[in-house]
Amino acid sequence: MTTPWGEFVLTRYPEDPHDPLRAWDGADSYPLRHLADTGADLSGAVTVLGDRWGALSTALAAARLEAPAAGPLDQITDSYLTQRATRANLRRAGIDRAAVRLLSSRAAPPERVDVLLVRVPKSLALLEDQLHRLAPALHPGTVVVGTGRTTEIHTSTLRLFEGIVGPTRTTLAERKARLILTTPAGSLVGDGRAGPANPWPARYALPRDVGVMSGRQVTGHAGIFCADRLDLGTRFLLRHLPQRHGHEHVVDLGCGNGVVGTAAALANPGARVTFIDESYAAIASAEATYGQNVGSPAAPAAFVLGDGLSEVPAGSVDLVLNNPPFHSHQATTDTTAWRMFTGSKSALRAGGELWVVGNRHLGYHAKLRRLFGNCEVVAGDPKFVVLRAVKA
The missing domain is CATH 3.40.50.150 (Vaccinia Virus protein VP39)
Structure with a gap:
């Protein structure tokens, strides 16, 4: 430049x-x-x-x-x-x-x-x-x-x-x-005079059709995806989360407001849940959402600000839940999703599972099949699919 x-x-x-x-x-x-x-x-x-x-x-x-x-x-x-x-x-x-x-x-x-x-x-x-x-x-x-x-x-x-x-x-x-x-001259500038209040963070109740999170409260700080409402992809994933119990370590990868990881914690009371995002606002949102819905479980959660799963030990995770972004600022790209998928494969133990929700047209099933050697469509509608890949 x-x-x-x-x-x-x-x-x-x-x-x-x-x-x-x-x-x-x-x-x-x-x-x-x-x-x-x-x-x-x-x-x-x-x-x-x-x-x-x-x-x-x-x-x-x-x-x-x-x-x-x-x-x-x-x-x-x-x-x-x-x-x-x-x-x-x-x-x-x-x-x-x-x-x-x-x-x-x-x-x-x-x-x-x-x-x-x-x-x-x-x-x-x-x-x-x-x-x-x-x-x-x-x-x-x-x-x-x-x-x-x-x-x-x-x-x-x-x-x-x-x-x-x-x-x-x-x-x-x-x-x-x-x-x-x-030119600074607004009611908030300089001397602290009263002005319009900052409306963030947003807090709202979830709808009644999202499994264990039905009706629960969510906090969204400004800057996260769909900060003031539940996005449709996450809503679809919440309806189709794994029903099996016994996962010891669950990762909510790209956690956003933390609603998916919080649902996993409620469905698996003994699980250790790790929330990961590269956004400071997302980590703050996830901590708030988890805290107001789960409280102090036997296995406390971890909140990690970082580059995907790069700091998670290989072979240490039982389940990764992921709603990957397909934009980098204004550019449409699958680079972030691919790095999340490859990082998940490394972090999962043998037999561990990656569950992904995405727009049907993005074709994540082809990438997962190439990476894991398998990919199952768990649920789908005209817009979204929930995919499951298992590490051999």
Whole structure:
């Protein structure tokens, strides 16, 4: 990526030389040019919100290398993988990792922000939550620049900036990207005056047709998939979960709000359940959902923020339950699902089972049959299938 402060070789995480997707796009380079062209003072407290793979944070860290007594440069993200990518890209650029303070979406926000650069996320709820959390740190002189591809910025996006931060306008599009320029003046900015309340997290009751979870409460933090409702794929899986008991170690892989792993814990009271996700919001949601429905079982659950099953010992799992994502930000891809499937095969003991729910058209059965040598359709409807693969 070429920036006003040099060229950088950037990669996504985990690195894959065959991955056709880049670690940056026009929505990363455009705001960096804008900050340089307008002479924005980058020596104060700078916050990057929603960086995808560390492109913005790496470039701004380079821009501040010569700044005397520079304030903190904070990256706020909901993604563990983004943090890993940022560390790798800083190292590749020869920049000390201490140049960027990596904060999660659940961490306490900075107390002051002089420059706020926002990469608009796919989740409007996550943007809403984070703007609410950051608004008290803004002041009338804060430079606020949002950025995204033209297909990612909608009227609802601008309405959030306008209602929470202040007067907002957009720029002309360049290379399929557009900027959002906002002047802090909203009711939440600076002095803590009363304003609209942050509606997150969301809490709701499940319908009455989802097995052991029927009617139970779920918590969803902003940013997770279907944070304020039960998605149809998970609903279908809950209706067809394994009925056999005796699983000693169950993994809810890509746990989201944790409803599937919580159902497995209720159906197998003696089981040890591990919830895994790369999203900080998902882990917080799963902990809340599990805690309010299971309490303190004999075998307490584990909540793991990480890269799939990479930290789970091989041959240690009896059952993996998985509703894999098929998007990476705006790109449609089966890369994440394939890594989840291969990781599951390694983590499962002999005779262990992987249960997957997915859209019928995604063809996961072919991938599972190729990987495990077998795949059974447990249930299906016109849209979804629940698949079962057994490790030989």
